[in-house]
Amino acid sequence: MQDSNVMFSTFIETLREDGELFEITTPASPKYELTQLSNKHKGAMLFHNVNGWKVAVNILGTRELLAKALDIPKEEIVHTLSTIEPDGTVRIIDKPREEMIEETDMSKLPILTHYENDGGAYITSGIVISEYDGVENASIHRLMVIDGKKVAARLVEGRHTDNLYQRAKKDNKQLPVAVAIGVDPVILYAACTRVPEGREFHYASAIKGEAVELFRCENGIKVPPCEILLEGYIDKELHNEGGFVDITGTYDNTRLQPVIHITKILHRKNPIYHAILPSSGEHKILMGIPYEPLIYKEAQKYARVKNVILSDGGCCYLHALIQISKRHEHEPEAVIQAAFKAHRSLKHVVVVDDDIDIFSPLDVEYAIATRVQADKDLHIYPNQRGSSLDPSRKTDGTTTKIGIDATCELARKNEYQRITA
Template identity: 45%
Template sequence: MLRELIKKLNPKVYDRADKKFGVSKILKVNDGKPVYIKDVDGYEVVGNLWSRESLAKIFNVDKKDLMFLLLDAIEREGKVEINDDLKDLYIKDNNINDWPIPIYYEKDAGPYITSGVVIAYDEDYGYNLSIHRILVKNDRLVIRMVEQRHLHFLYKKALSEGRYLDIAIAIGVHPSILLAASTSGDIYFDEYKMASILNKVEVFELDNILVPEAEFIITGRITDKLEDEGPFVDITGTYDKVRKQPVIEIKNLYRKEKPIFHALLPGGVEHKTLMGLPQEPRIFKIVRNTIPTVKNVVLTTGGCSWLHAVVQIEKRTEGDGKNAILAALAAHPSLKHVVIVDEDINIYDINDVEYAIATRVQGDKDIVMIKGAKGSSLDPSSDGLTTKIGVDATKPLKDREKFKKAKIPGLDI
């Protein structure tokens, strides 16, 4: 499955690389552009797969329509098919340390699984899919779980019921699974069903849990044992701190006969895309409750696809821009700065956004500042609380003609 997708992306090919810093060097040099490495300790490795451009290509949509593609998938309920024949694709493996799991950066605590989709099942809430960084420590794993995430809730629920949480970790999956696993919904949200709207989803039972087709699969359970996790680089490209995090006991290791390992560079374009893009529909929906004429939303790459957003609206009344600011900040609690622009501004062109700020903003009238708000733990400048800023870069309804961009007849740019 992954092999066919890679061919469509026409990646840059490398003969070999070391899993300690060698893979990450290639990914960093080609950040945002797909690469394929023929030999990393005897395995094939790919990375930089899923940028906005490559996702648009795979799903056959324009880049600006990706947010609407995900919005449609969230609002509809798909169907998941069980195909037990998929189990025949896999063989058991013995030693995870033989897998080409990279060490990415200088101070990393060890090899990290960064593209693994963690699959958990709970009798009350159903299946949950999510992505977490996972440190490999010889015969066990240590998983970083943010307390607000659903997996952490299910883990604590399992411990309160006197059991460990059984999970599977799928590495090298279709991007529909990755996008669904990165999407924020309520505890009953079914990521499998969302993914099936984007692309056909087939699952099969492996060690009593339903898993999708993947290149590598780990089964195990999250225990109550805690070990140091970190340091490790997060989405901002800076080091996150060391914490005590839960240990995963490995039950079984599975892989395809000739698997391809998906290496995801922390802080790279792919990381930012998969983390940020699925949040945009949530921002759009909540802004739409306040401003029905909202047109589009983007979490910008320069803002780590997490801390900065641009929201495009059709302004109908004065104050729409300010209301859109408040709605966007409420929709994505990690958001630090948001800019509201008109329909004539290309939200994917940071120069056009800056143009709107330069020509349509007066600081004493158009900037909203909220002090002492809960911020993102990923922001290295935050001490837990942050100052959030909204910029209303929309044209006033009065005298709009003087803000109109000049055009040349016959030139549509």
């Protein structure tokens, strides 16, 4: 059970006390330099002087760091999260408990420009919280700065924020929003999940075992305690968004996207700005790991699933490794199909026995080398919906998916026994 009012800065201090925070006190520029310095170090980092601001990166950049934030053992993340329902408690207060200082425009913030071909400076960790006609949503969207009062928001079509935006646009109304930067890491994780619309904070509460406290902005949006808060609205204005380096390390498409008009900027005293670096460990962890419990729950319908991970080599998004205790020969294919159903952007799935360590790429490759016959163990699914993040997808957006049954034949299982040291 965790403190329901933990702040972003509290977690940073915990990392420092545990010797898990790499700190840089020399000045660093938000344009390219901070990204270049961060790419040399995989762990959590705190820059003390980025145009006079503190900037934290990679705070959830590994499974170990996420496990610490969620207070769940790394090996139990999937099992634990698959049992948690978004039915926790949210408590509403009228104003933040700490004094918030107002800024005039976003030019004061240490917003990063990551790479030379980026469309501009990007806010990457902001939880965009919106509400329309009594329906709420909270999710992370990358926000490209247009000027001191506007950002272009990448809203994936058909996702919850886009649904609210489309409803408001159809009614010829503005969609009120708030952007919370630097929040409790449990809330940050919850905002990345696929829980039902409006249940993200309830899910965070269920993970924590305590009520999550929210306060009301001037525009009525309810937000968690945060380091920096932007208030505003989305109307019908569109702007080109991109380029932006996504989890594959390649540039995503440039698109016309909705504009958020910023009407108010607030921050805590001595705030820490949080940046999620494109294609970093933190980017991949937050995009990928929320799918693992979904795959686990769906695959459990067809086999005894021991564990699931989206592998680092697959950008924590495109490749799933599933460990099962096989009882019947048909189970691996059923599990493969279940995984593709649970996470539609998956491209390749490998199913292994419970003697294979799915956290070890060497062990998984061993299973493929010694337990796969391509004529019967490869399952190929052409003309499937692909991920826009995969540069090899076909021009029509489709892809060919592959499932690999890397399990032992039950009738010959003795022949697969491995020596132990």
